[in-house]
Amino acid sequence: MVTQDFRDFSITNWYENFKHICLKSLLIEIPPEVIEKFQDDEEEVNSQNCPEQFKEQLRNALNLLNKSAFIKNNWHAPTDARMFSFDNNLKAVTVDDIFMYLNSSLCIRDDFDTVKGVPFCLCLRKWINIHPAAEFRLIIINNMLRGITPRDWPTYYVHYKEESSQIIEELSNFYIENVKIRFPRQNYIVDVVYSYPDKPYILDFGPLNSKTNLYAFTWKEIQPLLLKESPEDVAPVFRYLENDIGIMSKADALRKFANAHST
Ligand SMILES: Nc1ncnc2c1ncn2[C@@H]1O[C@H](COP(=O)(O)OP(=O)(O)OP(=O)(O)O)[C@@H](O)[C@H]1O
Ligand SMILES: [Mg+2]
Incomplete structure (x- = not known):
């Protein structure tokens, strides 16, 4: 990400405007x-070497979230530290859990090493059990919702086909009513959770570029849309797996994705 991306996509810059459609989050x-x-590779942060006031803020936040929190920095969750958590669920119950995730996550430490000019924050969010089929990434191009992809890709869910028109309609309305124009960029992705009959809510915003994980879409097909003028009114494409492709083809699809992103 470039500096402007780090600014615009920092949760400190968008949470206030969207908190009515987000999970309750506390920013510290x-x-x-x-x-x-964190910047020193040899050192770890722990209860002994951390300022008392910061620890107190973390403890209070955990209490407010019923001692069950999901954590992020301004941009990323410590998903690469998932294996250190019970059940791989990235749940933080104590202040020590929080430090453990932050110490073990390279992607979080990488942000602390590289980002300049944005004050670092910790986001503690109410931990909830999210069904993987309910996670979608919306691709916004020139302020229009053009693509919808499941984030659990490539996994076959039979209800995607049955509910596809409803998913498209509900997420389009959600985007138009709550997000469009309100976010300070024209091209970006927004991650939402949606499962009928609940209302959708936002998990995160992120930049749209060649490094973005587009799941069911490829950068090759998305990039040309960025350069073209958007049509007045066009329905988004919801791309999902229409058949169960089996475990071997699934491995194959993931390998193709990894190759496309390693170049
Ligand atoms: N409040 C929560 N409680 C439980 N699990 C959560 C919560 N928020 C997010 N998750 C899970 O963690 C995953 C990663 O979260 P998130 O998308 O916020 O991370 P990220 O670092 O921004 O990922 P990416 O780099 O793909 O944008 C989500 O897909 C979801 O499954
Ligand atoms: Mg994200």
């Missing part, structure tokens, strides 16, 4: 002396 500024420890 991380003191510079704690960041310095």
Whole structure:
């Protein structure tokens, strides 16, 4: 991400405007002396070497979230530290859990190492059990919702086909009513959770570029749309797996994706 991306997509810059359609989240500024420890590869942050006031803020936040929190920095969750959690669920119950995830996640530490000019924060969010089939990534091009992809890709869910027109309609309306124009970019992705009959809600925003995981779509087919003027009114494409492709083809599809993104 470039500096402007880090600014625009930092949760500190969008949460206030969208909190009525997000999971309850508490944003806590991380003191510079704690960041310095994360930046030092030899050092770990723990209950002993961390400022008392910061620890107190984390404890209070955990209490407000019923001692069950999902954590992120301004941009990323420590998904690469998932294997250190019970049941791979990335749930934080104690302050030590939070430090453990942050210490073990390379993607989080990488942000602390590279981003300049954006104050670092920790986002504690109410932990909920999200069904993988309910997670969608919306692709926004020139302020229009053009693509909808499941994030659990490539997994076959029979109800996607049965409910496809309803998924398209519900997510289009959600985008138009709640997101369009309100986000300060024209091209981006927005991650939502939606399962009928619940209302959709937002998990995250992110940049749209060649590094973005587009799941069912490829950058090759999305990139040309960025350069063209958008048609006035066009329905988004919801792409999902229409048949159960079996475990071997699934491995194959994931390998193709990995290859496309390693170049
Ligand atoms: N509040 C929550 N409770 C439980 N699980 C959650 C919560 N929020 C997110 N998750 C799970 O963690 C996954 C990763 O979260 P999220 O998409 O916010 O991470 P990210 O680092 O922004 O990912 P990406 O780099 O793909 O944008 C989600 O797909 C979802 O399955
Ligand atoms: Mg994200």
